[in-house]
Amino acid sequence: MTSNAVIRFSDVSKSYGSLLALNDVSFNVEEGEFVVIVGASGCGKSTMLNMIAGFDQPSNGRIEVQGKEHSGVNPQCGMVFQQYALFPWMTVEDNIAFGLKMKGQSKAERRQHAQEFIEMVGLRGFEKAYPKALSGGMRQRVAIARVLANSPSVMLFDEPFAALDAMTRQVLQEELVKIYEQQRKTILFITHSIDEALLLSSRIVVMSARPGRIVQDIQNDLPHPRNAEVQLSERYVELKRHIWGSVQAEVMRSIEGAA
Numbered sequence: 001m002t003s004n005a006v007i008r009f010s011d012v013s014k015s016y017g018s019l020l021a022l023n024d025v026s027f028n029v030e031e032g033e034f035v036v037i038v039g040a041s042g043c044g045k046s047t048m049l050n051m052i053a054g055f056d057q058p059s060n061g062r063i064e065v066q067g068k069e070h071s072g073v074n075p076q077c078g079m080v081f082q083q084y085a086l087f088p089w090m091t092v093e094d095n096i097a098f099g100l101k102m103k104g105q106s107k108a109e110r111r112q113h114a115q116e117f118i119e120m121v122g123l124r125g126f127e128k129a130y131p132k133a134l135s136g137g138m139r140q141r142v143a144i145a146r147v148l149a150n151s152p153s154v155m156l157f158d159e160p161f162a163a164l165d166a167m168t169r170q171v172l173q174e175e176l177v178k179i180y181e182q183q184r185k186t187i188l189f190i191t192h193s194i195d196e197a198l199l200l201s202s203r204i205v206v207m208s209a210r211p212g213r214i215v216q217d218i219q220n221d222l223p224h225p226r227n228a229e230v231q232l233s234e235r236y237v238e239l240k241r242h243i244w245g246s247v248q249a250e251v252m253r254s255i256e257g258a259a
């Protein structure tokens with residue numbers, strides 16, 4: 001097989017003691033894909049992201065990023081978490097420029113570079129603000145800008161909008177779609193929301209109840225440019241019904257398994 005996959009899972013399993021979290025998962029993510037993973041709670045979605053980032057290792061099988069296995073944290077991956085992992089003692093600008101400092105950029109270069117991403121995520125005027133003065137949505141914008149500024153090969157999002165109110169969430173979703181349309185970064189994104197998956201993704205991977213396996217892998221052919229209005233289209237409703245059918249069966253299995 002000659003695909004130039006950015007991420008490649010080959011027969012990956014992960015156990016924690018006697019608990020089998022993931023079972024024999026194989027799939028590739030190609031450059032520029034926006035893959036959203038959905039599935040019942042506890043099916044191993046975060047485990048997959050953590051292993052790609054190098055925070056954890058598979059028990060069996062191989063995970064390659066850009067053709068290489070990693071035994072530690074992979075600097076080619078940038079992660080955005082549900083809880084805004086910002087440095088509280090740094091301003092917005094310094095948070096965003098932090099990785100650039102590590103890369104040895106001068107102060108002037110960092111400021112200029114950070115400014116580009118501050119504009120991109122709509123935080124102009126907040127450069128000197130500290131995280132505690134920002135709303136949840138604004139903090140998550142800083143987290144996204146910080147990852148973008150580091151220009152990783154892969155962006156990993158672990159339920160980044162789950163803690164936000166519905167309206168802020170929709171605004172950030174539309175902003176992320178726009179950024180994706182401009183930059184075509186390779187993205188893996190976890191959510192429990194099928195609507196979020198359909199709005200954002202180019203492809204949706206549905207996981208089974210634990211131990212997680214891939215039960216469906218669906219190309220999302222909703223057209224770009226995309227915004228929340230896409231939810232009114234017939235194709236959207238058709239895709240949603242289809243995905244909900246398989247997610248629902250797995251959620252029921254996981255509830256029965258937990259009972």
Ligand SMILES: Nc1ncnc2c1ncn2[C@@H]1O[C@H](COP(=O)(O)OP(=O)(O)OP(=O)(O)O)[C@@H](O)[C@H]1O
Pocket residue numbers: 016019021039040041042043044045046047048210
């Ligand atoms: N470090 C760990 N030690 C022991 N068990 C773990 C560890 N990390 C995850 N697990 C277990 O592995 C399974 C998969 O967890 P994971 O967090 O990947 O699921 P998830 O699909 O992301 O869940 P959720 O949607 O609820 O966030 C769960 O049963 C969890 O309790």
